[in-house]
Amino acid sequence: MRSFVSVVLALFAVGAAAQQTVNMPIVIELSGAGAVSGTNFRDGAVLAIDEINAKGGILGRKIVAPQSDTQSNPGISRAQVQKAIDSDPYVILGPVFSGSVKVNMVLAQQAEVPQITGAEAAEITQMGNPYIFRTSFGQQMSMPKIANYIRDGLKAKTVAVLWVNNDFGKGGRDTFTKEMAARGIKVVADVPTESGQVDFAADVVKLKGANADAIFVYTNEEESARFLREARKQGVTKPLIGETTLLGQKVIDMAGDAANGARGHVGLSADAPVPAVLAWKQKFLKRFGYVPDHNGIKGYTGVYAVKYATGKIGKFDRKLLAKTLHGLTITPKQEPGILMETTWDAHGDIDRVSFLAEVVDGKQKIVQTLPKLGK
Amino acid sequence: MMKKLAILVAAVALIAAPFGLKPYGIYLLSLWAVMTIAAIGLNLTLGYAGQISLAQGSFVGIGAYIAALLTTQGWPLGLAFAAAIVLCFAIGWLLGYPALRVAHHYLAFVTLSFATLVFLVLRNEEWLTKGVYGISGIPRPTLAGWSTKAPLDFYFFCLLILALVAAAAGWMIRSPWGRAFTALRENPIRASSLGVDTRRYTLMAFAIGSALGGIAGVLYAPLVQFIEPTAFALGLSLNLLLMVIVGGAGRFFGPFLGAAVSVLLPEWLRFSEGLYLMLYAVFVMLLLAFCPSGLLGLGARARKSWKPSSKSAN
Numbered sequence: 001m002r003s004f005v006s007v008v009l010a011l012f013a014v015g016a017a018a019q020q021t022v023n024m025p026i027v028i029e030l031s032g033a034g035a036v037s038g039t040n041f042r043d044g045a046v047l048a049i050d051e052i053n054a055k056g057g058i059l060g061r062k063i064v065a066p067q068s069d070t071q072s073n074p075g076i077s078r079a080q081v082q083k084a085i086d087s088d089p090y091v092i093l094g095p096v097f098s099g100s101v102k103v104n105m106v107l108a109q110q111a112e113v114p115q116i117t118g119a120e121a122a123e124i125t126q127m128g129n130p131y132i133f134r135t136s137f138g139q140q141m142s143m144p145k146i147a148n149y150i151r152d153g154l155k156a157k158t159v160a161v162l163w164v165n166n167d168f169g170k171g172g173r174d175t176f177t178k179e180m181a182a183r184g185i186k187v188v189a190d191v192p193t194e195s196g197q198v199d200f201a202a203d204v205v206k207l208k209g210a211n212a213d214a215i216f217v218y219t220n221e222e223e224s225a226r227f228l229r230e231a232r233k234q235g236v237t238k239p240l241i242g243e244t245t246l247l248g249q250k251v252i253d254m255a256g257d258a259a260n261g262a263r264g265h266v267g268l269s270a271d272a273p274v275p276a277v278l279a280w281k282q283k284f285l286k287r288f289g290y291v292p293d294h295n296g297i298k299g300y301t302g303v304y305a306v307k308y309a310t311g312k313i314g315k316f317d318r319k320l321l322a323k324t325l326h327g328l329t330i331t332p333k334q335e336p337g338i339l340m341e342t343t344w345d346a347h348g349d350i351d352r353v354s355f356l357a358e359v360v361d362g363k364q365k366i367v368q369t370l371p372k373l374g375k
Numbered sequence: 376m377m378k379k380l381a382i383l384v385a386a387v388a389l390i391a392a393p394f395g396l397k398p399y400g401i402y403l404l405s406l407w408a409v410m411t412i413a414a415i416g417l418n419l420t421l422g423y424a425g426q427i428s429l430a431q432g433s434f435v436g437i438g439a440y441i442a443a444l445l446t447t448q449g450w451p452l453g454l455a456f457a458a459a460i461v462l463c464f465a466i467g468w469l470l471g472y473p474a475l476r477v478a479h480h481y482l483a484f485v486t487l488s489f490a491t492l493v494f495l496v497l498r499n500e501e502w503l504t505k506g507v508y509g510i511s512g513i514p515r516p517t518l519a520g521w522s523t524k525a526p527l528d529f530y531f532f533c534l535l536i537l538a539l540v541a542a543a544a545g546w547m548i549r550s551p552w553g554r555a556f557t558a559l560r561e562n563p564i565r566a567s568s569l570g571v572d573t574r575r576y577t578l579m580a581f582a583i584g585s586a587l588g589g590i591a592g593v594l595y596a597p598l599v600q601f602i603e604p605t606a607f608a609l610g611l612s613l614n615l616l617l618m619v620i621v622g623g624a625g626r627f628f629g630p631f632l633g634a635a636v637s638v639l640l641p642e643w644l645r646f647s648e649g650l651y652l653m654l655y656a657v658f659v660m661l662l663l664a665f666c667p668s669g670l671l672g673l674g675a676r677a678r679k680s681w682k683p684s685s686k687s688a689n
Contacts, residue, residue: 069645071652074601075599075606078402079399079402082398083399085399086397099603102511103511103599166605167508167603169507170507
């Protein structure tokens with residue numbers, strides 16, 4: 001009889017242990033215009049979650065991460081974040097598209113659920129939402145860096161801007177133009193393009209006509225690749241400058257030789273001269289069979305940030321997690337999964353080292369490492 | 376009698392449905408109600424009057440922007456309803472003029488151009504619409520002390536408007552206007568020879584359908600509480616067209632079913648994870664290949680195939 005009771009008790013214990021999980025839904029772009037970024041982010045997060053679970057989870061609890069596709073559509077992302085909130089999550093991972101984040105971050109805020117996003121539009125962290133956290137630079141952080149590079153590195157006096165007319169492109173263009181004005185550099189051509197645009201011939205003609213010292217290109221992945229091909233075809237000789245996306249691995253793969261010579265600033269790079277990042281890239285490649293871009297790092301480090309902060313608190317408390325992440329600095333020594341030392345400020349914005357890079361022989365080559373802003 | 380009973384059962388089900396649901400389910404039901412209103416409008420234009428339109432999503436957009444701009448400035452939602460109905464009616468009337476000269480796919484292209492035009496205005500006229508940044512913080516209305524801020528309250532508000540719109544549309548279809556619309560679709564020359572003013576009814580079909588699109592937009596803005604131009608690009612118009620055709624064009628309850636297929640089915644199919652959009656596409660293809668008259672057409676066919684056998688038994 002006693003053995004029977006102990007077996008029953010043991011079974012209960014096993015059952016209780018199995019129920020001890022922590023819910024971290026991934027709401028992300030898996031189809032539509034954002035699928036490239038979203039899939040990278042998702043795979044990065046899944047890689048981190050599997051590693052953490054293999055080592056026993058967070059505070060002994062395994063992570064459960066149901067995925068839902070936003071179809072890159074803000075209205076659907078709202079429904080999916082609502083669904084995630086209904087399941088009583090600890091944090092929400094995603095989305096990447098700024099428009100979607102703007103729709104659903106209010107819901108997460110009302111439910112007091114920390115949201116770890118891959119979005120970069122400047123205004124997301126400027127709305128006073130204490131539950132939103134970035135995993136990469138916002139445009140208000142990255143544009144001053146690229147502006148300094150254009151002024152000091154290229155010594156350009158005039159610049160032409162080509163941008164994609166969605167909230168990501170427009171936000172970047174507006175911030176960039178402001179930074180140029182502050183440095184006395186004249187914007188001589190301002191060329192908006194469409195999301196999903198295929199033919200860039202007329203735009204390249206316009207840029208050539210402007211004859212600026214440098215051309216700044218700020219579009220999503222596929223458009224960047226198409227633009228680079230057209231610019232090569234028309235023999236553009238002026239330096240083509242980009243911010244993260246233009247130098248991303250996906251763009252290089254799609255643009256082929258035409259990507260060579262493109263340079264600029266990368267906030268995050270799978271080719272960063274940091275051993276931990278390079279080792280991570282190999283791990284990712286082995287698991288998923290493709291070379292990740294910066295969005296993969298966003299998903300991966302986002303999960304590890306949650307793990308570290310939770311370990312620091314010692315319990316699962318969403319409000320306390322948000323509070324702890326504000327002003328927190330995580331070093332790779334404390335948590336190897338963070339890959340590079342990272343600081344979150346009071347708005348949920350991120351600070352860490354970034355890089356100047358150039359595309360050489362179909363590969364992104366880091367030319368210089370820029371220090372953290374706070375240093 | 377059977378029909379009335381079915382309507383009663385459906386109404387009770389719609390009122391009872393949200394009580395077993397979490398906010399996510401209630402949000403989807405509200406979205407269904409809003410899309411049904413827009414589809415009822417398109418069903419009048421396309422299903423009854425036979426005028427194809429790829430611009431219904433644009434009218435939803437116009438309504439949504441009117442609601443967003445007015446209510447974020449502190450004006451009541453009732454004013455937005457009035458403004459959207461008047462403006463969409465007028466624009467719809469104007470859009471009807473090309474329909475007097477062209478038909479079928481030519482008309483589709485005219486309305487397609489209009490849809491693109493509206494998208495460009497919403498995106499580029501930043502002083503008014505805030506462009507690609509969109510408008511956020513759209514409040515939900517309070518009606519005579521009843522705050523619709525909570526998901527459940529807002530769902531009942533949407534359902535109320537849907538009931539009013541459905542009643543008005545049902546009345547209109549049975550009225551001489553509805554018969555004139557059908558005459559226009561079936562044979563415009565004969566309709567004209569019988570004294571139906573085809574010109575006026577064509578314009579009217581566009582104007583009324585568009586006004587209903589505007590009403591749906593006025594509800595869409597406070598439902599999502601954030602709007603931006605891409606939500607009202609061609610994709611929405613095509614989706615509304617799909618709703619009308621999948622449900623059964625020219626049938627009163629077609630838009631209700633069509634909107635359910637378009638809004639709810641992809642969500643139900645999510646259990647298949649990466650495959651859900653493919654399954655949805657296959658379903659729509661099979662349905663339209665085997666039953667071009669939509670879900671309600673399928674029902675009618677099933678009934679027909681039953682009836683002869685019962686007759687032969689007699």
